[in-house]
Amino acid sequence: DSGVTQTPKHLITATGQRVTLRCSPRSGDLSVYWYQQSLDQGLQFLIQYYNGEERAKGNILERFSAQQFPDLHSELNLSSLELGDSALYFCASSGSNRPYEQYFGPGTRLTVT
Amino acid sequence: EDKVVQSPLSLVVHEGDTVTLNCSYEVTNFRSLLWYKQEKKAPTFLFMLTSSGIEKKSGRLSSILDKKELFSILNITATQTGDSAVYLCAVGKGETSGSRLTFGEGTQLTVNP
Numbered sequence: 001d002s003g004v005t006q007t008p009k010h011l012i013t014a015t016g017q018r019v020t021l022r023c024s025p026r027s028g029d030l031s032v033y034w035y036q037q038s039l040d041q042g043l044q045f046l047i048q049y050y051n052g053e054e055r056a057k058g059n060i061l062e063r064f065s066a067q068q069f070p071d072l073h074s075e076l077n078l079s080s081l082e083l084g085d086s087a088l089y090f091c092a093s094s095g096s097n098r099p100y101e102q103y104f105g106p107g108t109r110l111t112v113t
Numbered sequence: 114e115d116k117v118v119q120s121p122l123s124l125v126v127h128e129g130d131t132v133t134l135n136c137s138y139e140v141t142n143f144r145s146l147l148w149y150k151q152e153k154k155a156p157t158f159l160f161m162l163t164s165s166g167i168e169k170k171s172g173r174l175s176s177i178l179d180k181k182e183l184f185s186i187l188n189i190t191a192t193q194t195g196d197s198a199v200y201l202c203a204v205g206k207g208e209t210s211g212s213r214l215t216f217g218e219g220t221q222l223t224v225n226p
Contacts, residue, residue, distance in 0.1 A: 043201065043216040056211025061154065089147035090155060099212035100145040104155040
């Protein structure tokens with residue numbers, strides 16, 4: 001158990017819908033990262049937040065957005081869902097002194113039908 | 114464009130064998146290289162290497178980084194069926210902001226009894 005929690009574990013929804021994925025980092029970690037893992041693309045970085053502020057952005061679609069709240073939990077919002085958005089979405093967190101040592105949550109499996 | 118290439122993509126061995134997994138990278142402003150083990154769900158952190166030539170060991174697993182030749186290897190000795198997993202290599206690069214990881218495709222290791 002990494003100490004990173006994610007909800008829900010599974011999500012099945014229809015095309016065009018909007019969903020919210022939630023993540024709580026390890027105690028004391030200020031950075032939260034979101035990654036997408038699909039069969040054909042591997043693990044891809046989406047976005048990083050540090051202490052409530054956006055720190056880095058990857059190839060995140062405009063339909064996707066995220067935020068980090070004062071209690072440091074983070075939410076990833078996916079809208080106008082397409083079949084191709086079906087994937088595993090991981091949240092990871094790291095501490096300030098070792099930012100690259102990232103610990104992953106159990107993931108949310110999103111299925112868009 | 115940053116690249117992380119792992120080889121082989123898959124490997125089947127018998128219990129007790131020793132395996133070597135490879136990871137080469139091309140990234141600007143390299144900071145660290147990490148190895149993760151991914152079984153059914155979340156990647157689990159194994160090692161982080163930042164200095165060249167330093168070997169990290171944990172039980173039967175060890176890893177070394179060659180910053181001059183831009184590669185790393187992960188060795189597993191006396192393999193067990195529980196070592197069966199996808200092993201992911203990731204590289205962290207220094208940026209003006211952010212500490213994203215770029216992942217390779219992974220090596221699928223299967224250890225047969």
